Amino acid sequence: METVIEMNQLGKTFGKTQALKEVTFKINKGEVVGFIGPNGAGKSTTIRILLGLIQADGGTATIFGQDVWKEAVSIHERVAYVPGDVNLWPQLTGGEVIDLFLSMRGKKVDQERKAELIKRFEFDPTKKCQAYSKGNRQKVALIAAFAADADVYIFDEPTSGLDPLQERVFQDYVKEVKARGASVLLSSHILSEVEQICDRVAIIRQGEIVEEGNLDDLRHLTRTLMTVKTKEAVPTLKDQAWAHRVKEKSGTYTFQLDSDYMNDFLHFITPYSVVKLESAPPKLEDLFMRHYETVGDS
Amino acid sequence: MATHAFKQTNRLFGFSLKKEWLKLFLWWLGCLLFVFIGIFAFVEIYYDPMERQAMAMAMANPAMEAIFGRMIGSDNYTIGAMYSHMMTIMTLILFSIQSILLVVRHTRAEEEDGVVEMLQALPTGRLAHTTSTILLLLLVNGASAIGSAVVLLIFGDASITLEGAVLTGLIYGLAGLLFGSLTLVMAQLSSSARGTLTLSFALLGFAFILRIIGDGGIELLSWVSPLGLLYGTEPFVNNHWWPVLVGLGVSVLLILFALYLKQKRDLGSGLLPDRAGKSGASAFIKTPVGFAFRLIRTPFIVWTVALAVLGVTYGSVIGDVEEIIQGNEIVQQVLGGDETTNMTEQFMVTIIGVLSLAATIPSIQALIKLRGEEKKGRLAHQLSGTRSRTKIMGSFLFLSVLTSVWMQLIQMTAFSGAAVAMGFDISFIDPILAGISYLPAIWVLTGLAACLIGWIPKATPMIWLYLTFSFFILYFAELFKLPEWFRLMSPYEAVPDIPMDAFSWEAFLVLTAIAALLSVLGIVGFKKRDTD
Ligand SMILES: Nc1ncnc2c1ncn2[C@@H]1O[C@H](COP(=O)(O)OP(=O)(O)OP(=O)(O)O)[C@@H](O)[C@H]1O
Ligand SMILES: [Mg+2]
Numbered sequence: 001m002e003t004v005i006e007m008n009q010l011g012k013t014f015g016k017t018q019a020l021k022e023v024t025f026k027i028n029k030g031e032v033v034g035f036i037g038p039n040g041a042g043k044s045t046t047i048r049i050l051l052g053l054i055q056a057d058g059g060t061a062t063i064f065g066q067d068v069w070k071e072a073v074s075i076h077e078r079v080a081y082v083p084g085d086v087n088l089w090p091q092l093t094g095g096e097v098i099d100l101f102l103s104m105r106g107k108k109v110d111q112e113r114k115a116e117l118i119k120r121f122e123f124d125p126t127k128k129c130q131a132y133s134k135g136n137r138q139k140v141a142l143i144a145a146f147a148a149d150a151d152v153y154i155f156d157e158p159t160s161g162l163d164p165l166q167e168r169v170f171q172d173y174v175k176e177v178k179a180r181g182a183s184v185l186l187s188s189h190i191l192s193e194v195e196q197i198c199d200r201v202a203i204i205r206q207g208e209i210v211e212e213g214n215l216d217d218l219r220h221l222t223r224t225l226m227t228v229k230t231k232e233a234v235p236t237l238k239d240q241a242w243a244h245r246v247k248e249k250s251g252t253y254t255f256q257l258d259s260d261y262m263n264d265f266l267h268f269i270t271p272y273s274v275v276k277l278e279s280a281p282p283k284l285e286d287l288f289m290r291h292y293e294t295v296g297d298s
Numbered sequence: 299m300a301t302h303a304f305k306q307t308n309r310l311f312g313f314s315l316k317k318e319w320l321k322l323f324l325w326w327l328g329c330l331l332f333v334f335i336g337i338f339a340f341v342e343i344y345y346d347p348m349e350r351q352a353m354a355m356a357m358a359n360p361a362m363e364a365i366f367g368r369m370i371g372s373d374n375y376t377i378g379a380m381y382s383h384m385m386t387i388m389t390l391i392l393f394s395i396q397s398i399l400l401v402v403r404h405t406r407a408e409e410e411d412g413v414v415e416m417l418q419a420l421p422t423g424r425l426a427h428t429t430s431t432i433l434l435l436l437l438v439n440g441a442s443a444i445g446s447a448v449v450l451l452i453f454g455d456a457s458i459t460l461e462g463a464v465l466t467g468l469i470y471g472l473a474g475l476l477f478g479s480l481t482l483v484m485a486q487l488s489s490s491a492r493g494t495l496t497l498s499f500a501l502l503g504f505a506f507i508l509r510i511i512g513d514g515g516i517e518l519l520s521w522v523s524p525l526g527l528l529y530g531t532e533p534f535v536n537n538h539w540w541p542v543l544v545g546l547g548v549s550v551l552l553i554l555f556a557l558y559l560k561q562k563r564d565l566g567s568g569l570l571p572d573r574a575g576k577s578g579a580s581a582f583i584k585t586p587v588g589f590a591f592r593l594i595r596t597p598f599i600v601w602t603v604a605l606a607v608l609g610v611t612y613g614s615v616i617g618d619v620e621e622i623i624q625g626n627e628i629v630q631q632v633l634g635g636d637e638t639t640n641m642t643e644q645f646m647v648t649i650i651g652v653l654s655l656a657a658t659i660p661s662i663q664a665l666i667k668l669r670g671e672e673k674k675g676r677l678a679h680q681l682s683g684t685r686s687r688t689k690i691m692g693s694f695l696f697l698s699v700l701t702s703v704w705m706q707l708i709q710m711t712a713f714s715g716a717a718v719a720m721g722f723d724i725s726f727i728d729p730i731l732a733g734i735s736y737l738p739a740i741w742v743l744t745g746l747a748a749c750l751i752g753w754i755p756k757a758t759p760m761i762w763l764y765l766t767f768s769f770f771i772l773y774f775a776e777l778f779k780l781p782e783w784f785r786l787m788s789p790y791e792a793v794p795d796i797p798m799d800a801f802s803w804e805a806f807l808v809l810t811a812i813a814a815l816l817s818v819l820g821i822v823g824f825k826k827r828d829t830d
Contacts, residue, residue: 015571051419055565073302073421081419087412091317101312104306104420141416154419 002029004064004152004183011058011207012045019045021207021247023059032174034198035187038292042207043187044084047156050185051081063152073225080145084157086137088129091180092166095125101144110147117143120169135142135161146173153177159193172199191285202292204216210291222257222287225280226265231273252276256286303561305423310430314404315437316651316824322438325396330445332392333470336385337453341776342376345455349826350375359382360514361645364615365652368513368520371535378456378534381450382466384777386529387509390473391502393442394525397435397478398498404431407480407491415565428482428560432553435478443471462501462534465542469528472545473663477502479552486559489568495601503604507611514615560562584695586685594664595672598701602708608656612649613716616724618644642724647795650729651772653713655765657791658743662761663742665698665744669751669758672830687825695748695817702740706733723798732796738809742789743768745816752823755830 005280012020016226017053027033048054049061052072061077062070088097102109118125121189123139132140138161145153153174159167167190174184174197180207188194201218203211204224211218223244229252237247257265257279269277284285315322321724325549344350345606354375356362363369367387371379405428414427423429447467450458481498488494505523512520520526527541563569582588591598668691671677680690710733714726747761768788785791794802 014567047413048565052424053415053418054566072418073305073423076419076421079470081416083412083415085412086416089317089413101416101420104309104417104422106421 004029004031005028005062006065007046007050007059007061007186008047009059010056010061011048012042012049012054012056019207020049020056025202025205025209025212027185029183030178030181032178032184032186032198034194034201035185035204036189036191036201036288036291037204037230041204043204044156045207046082046204047154047185047187050154052076067208067238070189078151079154080148080150080152081147081154082138082141082145082156082158084138085161086134087136088140090130091127091128093126094123094132094136097140098125098130098144098147101141102147105148107149110149114143114147117146117173120173121166133161135163135166138162139166142170146177146201150177151182152227153182154236155184155186155188159188159190167193172288191288194288195229195285201288203288205291218287222259224259224262225254225283225286226257227252227254227276227278227280228269228274229253229276230269231275234269234272237268240265303423303425303495304429305421305425307323307423307429307433307443308425311433314430314434318434322400322434324401325400326438326441326445327425329389329392329396329442329470330449330659332389333385333446333449333777334453336389337377337381337450337458339379341453341455343378343779344380347375350377350380350802352503353380360615361642363513364510364612365645366409367509370532376534377455378457378459378462381454381458382533383461384534386466386469386533387506387525387775389446389470390525391506393439393470393474394477394502395568396442397439397474398481398495398502399429399772400438401478401481401485401504402491402495404434405485406488406494407425409566410491418565420705425557425560425765428557429445430771432482435475436481439471439474439478442474443467446470448739455589457534459534464731465531465533465537467531467541468542469531469545472529472549473524474544475549476528476545476552479556482556483552484669486556486563487569489566489570492596493568493570494640495595500600500604507607510611510615574701578746586689587696589680590664590693590697593667594660594701597663599807601657601701601705603706605657605704605709606712608651609712610716613713614720616645616717616720642722643798646724646729646732647691647798648772649713650710650732650736650796651790651793652769653709654706654740654793655708655769657702657709660705661698661702661740661744662747662765664701665694666748666751666758666761669755670696672755675830677829681755681829688821691748691821691824695744697743697823699741702737702744706737706740709733728797731801735801735806736790736793738806738813739789741813743815745813745820748817748820750820752820752825752827756828 005267007023007025008025010020011018023046025033035046037043045054049056050063050068052068052075055069063079066075067205068075078288088094089171091099098114099109102114117123121139121143123136123143123154127136129137129140138158142158145155159170171193174186178184186194186198195215198215200214201212202209233251234253237243237255242258242264344353345749354369354372357366358369358372366384370383396615408427417427418424427521444467447463450463450466451460454463469827476602477498480501481494484497485494488497505525508519508523509526509529512518512523513527521530524545531538531541559569580588584591668677671680677690681687707730710729714724717724717729718726743761743765746764747758750758768790771780771785771788772790774780789812792805792809794800794805
């Protein structure tokens with residue numbers, strides 16, 4: 001597999017804040033990678049380093065094998081970026097800004113594609129930017145990005161202002177660019193979106209990648225949601241190391257089980273006369289949540 | 299890599315022109331209008347060589363030099379010499395302000411808004427956005443230089459030589475280029491548009507004060523000040539060209555330095571450290587006035603220091619004007635031959651007027667911060683709370699009045715104190731009293747600003763135009779012999795000339811009433827209209 005983006009032990013310190021400690025991961029050609037983590041974890045910082053907007057003070061980062069800081073201009077010819085907060089020149093129309101962005105790429109603007117995007121996103125390009133709502137400003141950047149024939153797409157919470165319908169349009173386009181072999185890095189807090197369109201996720205916490213891998217692999221690692229009803233009460237369930245978030249309601253227990261401990265659990269529960277036993281497939285959201293929740297611990 | 303850094307400069311430049319041409323053009327027109335009025339008025343009014351010579355003698359004293367600039371060409375005070383002497387400093391400042399605003403608007407302000415991030419993520423060079431601004435700066439100042447020279451040549455008399463006119467145009471453009479380049483460096487050091495603006499204007503103010511002190515005796519300081527340096531070309535008198543070369547050289551170095559810093563630094567950051575703030579709000583800033591004050595704290599402190607320094611500077615150059623004037627009949631004649639006219643007092647009146655106008659700036663700023671908050675979309679936070687609009691606007695108005703009182707007291711005390719300390723024969727209390735009697739005029743301006751905010755918020759910046767106009771009248775009314783009705787378009791002209799005239803309750807109360815009315819009107823409008 002051809003590696004498109006490569007980060008090796010990236011570090012970045014702002015004054016006294018260490019935003020990135022050690023970020024190492026790769027994105028391959030044709031891959032959609034979700035980039036998630038709590039507020040302030042370092043997602044935007046990583047992305048801004050990748051775009052050559054800020055300079056890492058440790059480690060290396062390359063896109064297409066070129067250094068992201070030194071070769072920024074030639075890299076950007078094949079990269080499209082959409083930030084979460086899109087601010088535009090108030091006195092220009094959305095259509096003008098899209099054209100400006102596209103013209104910077106030095107290629108001829110594909111008018112047909114642009115028109116299609118404008119239609120799909122239900123966007124009015126004739127209004128002045130100061131009159132756009134947040135979602136509409138985001139659409140300007142999204143349309144300009146998807147209209148560009150890029151090989152790498154970098155999104156930093158691109159859908160935070162879109163309505164659910166438009167979000168789906170966004171997902172469709174991500175799938176489309178993936179189909180033609182482009183790579184996508186998507187930072188997002190919308191976990192369902194990540195689950196929908198990403199092949200892999202990287203989870204960052206306090207400037208470090210704490211979990212990284214194929215979505216399916218991650219599912220295996222995770223916990224299983226169990227619902228069990230017994231004749232006798234099971235007061236010691238909550239003390240077991242493999243049981244998490246135990247809740248009891250009129251004799252029915254729901255909890256999360258570490259997936260590797262299924263056997264231990266069955267041995268443990270049999271003496272209490274099981275009436276009903278259900279297991280639900282692990283939800284990725286729960287896995288992600290775990291990483292959000294434990295921020296304070298370390 | 300090296301050529302890559304500038305990639306797309308011309309496209310960005312074209313784009314800036316496309317979206318800004320009207321603004322740039324109006325600025326250009328306004329600046330040239332200023333040049334035109336000066337030369338036209340001089341040719342019309344001071345055609346008599348005798349009168350000009352008398353004027354020259356009246357101007358050749360430390361006090362007047364502090365206002366206009368070091369005396370030049372006094373032995374043959376032609377229209378050209380007179381124009382260079384009296385108009386140069388003010389015009390240089392005007393062109394500098396134009397360029398400072400231009401550079402901040404195109405660099406830090408756009409970076410703060412996040413548009414530079416979007417542009418830089420495209421295949422544009424890391425320096426392209428900055429170099430396109432530099433091109434814009436060159437274009438604007440080139441056009442200013444050429445326009446000024448042409449205006450002077452068309453409307454001047456025989457003393458306006460080609461060489462002098464070209465030199466004058468050049469120093470005007472160069473002032474813009476110099477301060478524009480300085481601003482460009484400041485834009486790399488500070489991490490905000492506001493900070494860049496403050497630093498740049500502080501440098502302009504510093505250059506102004508340095509020139510005054512330099513002309514008052516320590517000549518070296520005049521040459522260190524960009525304003526003093528360019529003034530030293532003495533167009534139409536000696537036509538020195540070397541300061542132009544120095545100015546050009548310094549500009550180039552500043553630009554290179556700014557580019558070097560830009561190339562090195564992270565987008566969005568400055569090189570000066572940002573301090574960490576408090577984690578919670580103090581009881582003071584939880585009150586509406588306290589909150590408003592917190593928003594303007596930094597400019598408030600900067601202005602306090604700046605005006606105190608300006609007061610001391612003017613106070614210490616008053617000098618013993620009397621001695622120079624005494625026994626000079628021609629001068630006495632020019633000044634009206636009025637026995638009660640006293641040169642020192644005349645000078646004081648002008649300076650106190652200038653200082654009062656200067657104090658109006660932070661007072662207006664305090665009020666229109668409200669509009670700034672609204673434009674940034676932060677006003678909604680306040681309005682959605684339990685505070686009424688009246689209370690919010692009232693807080694800013696109150697703060698603005700407080701600012702005016704504070705600034706007037708500080709700078710007038712500084713002025714008086716310095717003058718008395720230097721042993722000049724003036725009353726300590728007179729300038730302070732004069733400062734107080736100017737307050738209602740300041741309030742009229744803030745009242746007008748309130749009306750603009752309340753009724754035509756988009757036109758709020760127009761208040762600066764009116765302030766500039768008032769300044770123009772104050773500074774040049776005497777010189778251009780402007781008619782009385784015209785002068786009265788500025789509220790500052792309704793204020794009695796203390797210490798030449800007595801304090802007038804009538805003027806004080808009438809102006810205060812007008813100001814109060816305007817303020818109330820502003821609040822009414824603000825309550826009724828939609829907010830952005
Ligand atoms: N310019 C800066 N100056 C100082 N500190 C910064 C700067 N930019 C980011 N930081 C700090 O670096 C850390 C990482 O920030 P970053 O913006 O990368 O987080 P994030 O993961 O994108 O968070 P969010 O989910 O809120 O967008 C934070 O602690 C932040 O305060
Ligand atoms: Mg972020």
